Amino acid sequence: MAKAKKRFRVTLNRAWCKDCGICVAFCPAKVFEAGERGEALVAREEDCTGCQSCVLRCPDLALEVEEATPSQAAEAVTHGG
Amino acid sequence: MAARTAFMQGNEAILEGALHAGARFFAGYPITPSSEIAELASTRLPARGGVYLQMEDEMASMGAVIGASAAGAPAFTATSGPGFSLMQENLGLAAMAEVPCVVVNVQRSGPSTGLATRPGQADVMQARWGTHGDHPSLVFAPASAQECFDLTVEAFIWAERLRTPVIGRADVVVGHLRELVALPDPEDGRALASRPRPQGPPDDYCTYRPGPDGVPPLADFGSPYIVHLNGSMHDERGYPSADPAQAGRLIQRLVAKVQARVGEMVAVRHFRHDPPEGAPPRPAVLYVAYGSTARAAREAALMLAEKGVPARLLQLKRLWPFPDSEVEAAALEAGLTVVPEMNLGQVVLEVERVVGKRRPVWSCAKSNGEPITPDEILARTLEVVGA
Amino acid sequence: MKARDYLIEEAMPLFWCRGCGNGIILHALLRALARLGKSREETVVVTGIGCFGKADDYIRTHSIHGTHGRALAIATGVKAVNPGLTVLALMGDGDCATIGGNHLIHAARRNIGVTAVVANNLNYGMTGGQFSATTPQGARSSTSSFGNPESGFDLCRLAGAAGAALVARATVYHAALLESLLVEAISCPGFSLVEVMSSCPVYYGRYNGIPDPAAMMRWWQESAVPASRYAELAPEEKQGRFPIGRLGGSDRPAFSERYARVQEAAQAGAGRWIQAGTDR
Numbered sequence: 001m002a003k004a005k006k007r008f009r010v011t012l013n014r015a016w017c018k019d020c021g022i023c024v025a026f027c028p029a030k031v032f033e034a035g036e037r038g039e040a041l042v043a044r045e046e047d048c049t050g051c052q053s054c055v056l057r058c059p060d061l062a063l064e065v066e067e068a069t070p071s072q073a074a075e076a077v078t079h080g081g
Numbered sequence: 082m083a084a085r086t087a088f089m090q091g092n093e094a095i096l097e098g099a100l101h102a103g104a105r106f107f108a109g110y111p112i113t114p115s116s117e118i119a120e121l122a123s124t125r126l127p128a129r130g131g132v133y134l135q136m137e138d139e140m141a142s143m144g145a146v147i148g149a150s151a152a153g154a155p156a157f158t159a160t161s162g163p164g165f166s167l168m169q170e171n172l173g174l175a176a177m178a179e180v181p182c183v184v185v186n187v188q189r190s191g192p193s194t195g196l197a198t199r200p201g202q203a204d205v206m207q208a209r210w211g212t213h214g215d216h217p218s219l220v221f222a223p224a225s226a227q228e229c230f231d232l233t234v235e236a237f238i239w240a241e242r243l244r245t246p247v248i249g250r251a252d253v254v255v256g257h258l259r260e261l262v263a264l265p266d267p268e269d270g271r272a273l274a275s276r277p278r279p280q281g282p283p284d285d286y287c288t289y290r291p292g293p294d295g296v297p298p299l300a301d302f303g304s305p306y307i308v309h310l311n312g313s314m315h316d317e318r319g320y321p322s323a324d325p326a327q328a329g330r331l332i333q334r335l336v337a338k339v340q341a342r343v344g345e346m347v348a349v350r351h352f353r354h355d356p357p358e359g360a361p362p363r364p365a366v367l368y369v370a371y372g373s374t375a376r377a378a379r380e381a382a383l384m385l386a387e388k389g390v391p392a393r394l395l396q397l398k399r400l401w402p403f404p405d406s407e408v409e410a411a412a413l414e415a416g417l418t419v420v421p422e423m424n425l426g427q428v429v430l431e432v433e434r435v436v437g438k439r440r441p442v443w444s445c446a447k448s449n450g451e452p453i454t455p456d457e458i459l460a461r462t463l464e465v466v467g468a
Numbered sequence: 469m470k471a472r473d474y475l476i477e478e479a480m481p482l483f484w485c486r487g488c489g490n491g492i493i494l495h496a497l498l499r500a501l502a503r504l505g506k507s508r509e510e511t512v513v514v515t516g517i518g519c520f521g522k523a524d525d526y527i528r529t530h531s532i533h534g535t536h537g538r539a540l541a542i543a544t545g546v547k548a549v550n551p552g553l554t555v556l557a558l559m560g561d562g563d564c565a566t567i568g569g570n571h572l573i574h575a576a577r578r579n580i581g582v583t584a585v586v587a588n589n590l591n592y593g594m595t596g597g598q599f600s601a602t603t604p605q606g607a608r609s610s611t612s613s614f615g616n617p618e619s620g621f622d623l624c625r626l627a628g629a630a631g632a633a634l635v636a637r638a639t640v641y642h643a644a645l646l647e648s649l650l651v652e653a654i655s656c657p658g659f660s661l662v663e664v665m666s667s668c669p670v671y672y673g674r675y676n677g678i679p680d681p682a683a684m685m686r687w688w689q690e691s692a693v694p695a696s697r698y699a700e701l702a703p704e705e706k707q708g709r710f711p712i713g714r715l716g717g718s719d720r721p722a723f724s725e726r727y728a729r730v731q732e733a734a735q736a737g738a739g740r741w742i743q744a745g746t747d748r
């Protein structure tokens with residue numbers, strides 16, 4: 001049986017984010033995407049590997065990455081992430 | 082009660098006064114005629130667990146004094162003209178951030194290097210307005226070695242009590258004068274200089290929430306009461322604030338907290354010298370003088386009285402806030418006022434402001450690096466009395 | 469405490485511009501404090517004036533927001549009277565190296581146990597992007613539109629030569645390295661300096677053709693070379709590059725350790741000095 005992949009929750013605090021694009025440019029798993037107005041979006045949370053590099057490099061402390069609890073992970077799977 | 086008397090220099094008495102009041106920190110940069118204070122501090126402070134720091138310049142000295150005081154040590158520095166000029170910016174920080182400290186300016190003549198180390202009293206207005214912006218100013222001016230001791234103690238008391246910088250403004254004549262000084266029992270000095278302390282739960286503490294006397298209690302860096310000192314405009318928590326109403330209140334409070342207590346502070350000393358019995362009655366001459374010039378004025382007053390003119394001397398021990406009511410009362414009792422000072426006329430402007438057109442006010446100014454002599458004051462007086 | 473527990477959340481969002489490196493440094497510092505388990509009460513943040521000088525607005529420890537250039541002098545006074553405190557001086561390159569350069573070399577020489585954290589964005593951000601003492605020769609700024617005629621300081625070599633106990637450099641791109649260098653520096657008993665090459669996209673970036681925050685990060689990524697590798701580069705490879713990591717320091721007793729001996733000596737010989745003046 002394949003080992004269950006770890007899931008992470010990527011929380012972007014809109015009120016603090018200034019849409020600088022650093023997370024979009026540097027996430028190794030390409031979790032983020034720039035929206036139509038250049039706004040940062042968490043587009044592919046399910047691809048997050050939990051490396052935390054976006055958290056460390058966000059200039060506005062707007063990002064948090066936590067390991068999802070099993071129920072959150074299950075929810076994410078059922079809702080297709 | 083004096084525990085002992087000692088023969089000492091004015092500068093030495095300043096150091097003794099600081100120690101008596103509980104000073105634990107000195108930072109400075111050597112400059113004549115104040116260096117004796119630094120030299121003595123470098124041995125006396127460590128001997129009682131305190132710290133002497135010789136900084137790289139006077140901007141740093143003033144900065145270190147503020148840092149040390151914020152960490153809980155009653156702190157002071159001593160300098161003269163050029164160094165006092167360099168301290169102005171951080172003096173403003175101490176006023177705005179409300180960090181207690183004492184700055185001794187043993188004045189010499191200027192401007193710039195001027196007649197280095199020769200006497201002068203031209204820093205009166207600098208002591209009031211030297212740093213930019215509206216700010217409180219509390220300045221004492223000793224005229225003897227004893228007053229160097231007493232007024233330094235006074236300076237520490239008010240600096241700590243009011244969370245404000247206080248300036249001790251001696252001049253080279255007084256700083257280098259050797260006289261007998263009555264020293265109180267060191268025990269009497271314990272806790273003389275103490276700052277208001279916060280009470281209650283640490284989480285509720287605000288660095289700038291004023292007590293009933295307008296002074297916010299101050300905790301030390303390291304205490305569970307977290308302190309946010311701020312030289313930028315700030316709110317009660319010490320967080321930056323650009324709100325004009327808030328700014329206006331803060332500036333007013335900084336000045337008002339000092340003004341409210343002037344009644345309790347040392348202000349002036351009166352001397353009366355009357356002519357010999359039987360001399361015809363004449364209106365009195367009042368001298369308003371400070372620092373070493375007050376000593377010359379006292380001699381002049383004696384000589385004037387011998388010539389049949391009642392003479393009064395009002396010695397200003399506190400220059401700022403200016404002792405308005407004391408000056409006014411003394412000036413109105415006299416026929417005219419003469420203000421001798423070693424500058425082109427600074428305190429005379431304040432005396433004129435207080436007295437207005439009600440009595441004549443004359444300046445007796447000298448600004449050439451030489452002290453004013455009693456003869457010169459007398460000559461000027463006879464000139465204006467005749468006028 | 470976690471890093472976030474040191475943050476004054478009421479003050480958020482940060483006042484700094486979009487893509488400014490200051491927030492990355494702030495965050496690394498909070499993580500370093502958390503890693504070291506520093507309490508709020510034992511920690512003192514001293515700032516100068518400038519964009520990075522506003523970092524104290526966001527930190528829940530003791531703090532003093534001082535004057536431009538004098539943060540190290542203030543910090544020296546704090547540490548001298550209470551060596552038990554952890555004292556951090558947070559400054560821009562203008563603050564630390566230009567107007568405050570004299571205090572920097574003397575703090576290093578004195579070996580006072582303060583950690584200087586310098587956000588080196590190669591210009592004066594707060595006043596509109598004028599050149600500072602770290603702006604590279606030839607670079608443009610709002611007061612060097614024809615290229616900076618002066619050369620910039622290498623802050624780490626300057627502080628090292630002046631006697632700092634630890635000097636290190638990171639960039640805002642190398643945020644994890646930055647955090648561990650801060651941990652090392654704060655643990656060092658003598659004077660430590662951590663220089664952080666930081667982005668000011670709004671001025672330095674715009675004036676020098678890299679206005680985009682991510683592009684500036686890329687620039688740091690490409691120009692910084694770990695110290696061990698940097699040493700092996702050929703001179704032409706060093707052009708436009710700089711070393712990062714721990715870059716030096718000298719192992720001397722910290723000021724407070726030496727001053728404790730002064731106090732002991734003064735106390736032992738106290739009798740000679742205590743009696744000032746001549747008794748009568």
Ligand SMILES: Cc1ncc(C[n+]2csc(CCOP(=O)(O)OP(=O)(O)O)c2C)c(N)n1
Binds near residue numbers: 518564
């Ligand atoms: C004595 C003094 N001179 C000038 C200024 C104006 N001033 C404020 S911040 C600053 C420069 C800021 O540059 P830096 O220290 O590099 O910090 P940054 O804003 O880039 O973070 C200057 C010149 C001042 N506040 N005080």
Ligand code: SF4
Binds near residue numbers: 017018040057060063
């Ligand atoms: S790095 Fe931070 S501030 Fe920049 S876009 Fe991403 S979340 Fe927003």
Ligand code: SF4
Binds near residue numbers: 668669
């Ligand atoms: S001006 Fe530059 S240093 Fe200042 S906040 Fe903006 S990006 Fe940051």
